[in-house]
Amino acid sequence: MMQGSPVQRVHNALPPVQITVQSGPQAARQVLEQLKRTLSPLPLASEDLSAVDLVLAEAVNNISEHAYGNGARRGPIEVICRQHRDGLHFTITDQGAPMPDGRAPPGLAVDVNVDLSDMPEGGFGWFLIRDLARDVTYLREGATNKLSLRMAVALR
């Protein structure tokens, strides 16, 4: 479909996508369903799409569980996706509590060399985000959390 398009059209093919969902355990699935529909014209490798799926799931779940206090509050989560030459740029915003210390977690690898009874059942989310995404930045702007990141997917 895109083969006949001029080169610059390929890189500007996708208008910015804006998706808004309510926080909660279903939020990540809803974001992904909408995003997949919108990204379907792009020649994305399935493993790139899986990485996008995973990073957004972790970011959106963290917002539901931490910024909005694990269901204690509900609120909007907005995801904006822009296509650039160096990949897909995402901005994820919410109106929940700020990150502790005003910064995003370092996402250190979880220590799995422990007894089974001490094996962590969480804490993998930020490690996965930092491993799979590029240019991760977090800003608190007024009452808004703004997380930006880039997925360096190959867009031929």
Place this chain on the structure above:
Amino acid sequence: MELSSKTEERVRIVTVRDARIDAAVAIEFKDAMRTETADGPDLVLLDLSAVEFIDSSGLGAIVAAMKHLAPPRKLALAGLTPTVDKVFKLTRMDSVFSLYATLDDARRALAV
């Protein structure tokens, strides 16, 4: 979250029927695993061949299932699809679980 299970002589095989083990179903998955493994042999083999996506909540739920079974029972995983396998490798969870490419590989390696 749909699980099905069958018992062979020395192993209970639990098969995940859903394509995703994620935050939306993590609690349900933990509960369903407890139900499916409430009795039966000491070895439980979790067949993940239908699962195309797992997030950290799903990973945590599988860790919880393994901790719930042990000791003395053991949980091994079979049939990891490429995306699921990648998450286990990235998080080093591939060193925590016994992973097998297929159910038959697992049966052979575990001699069940």
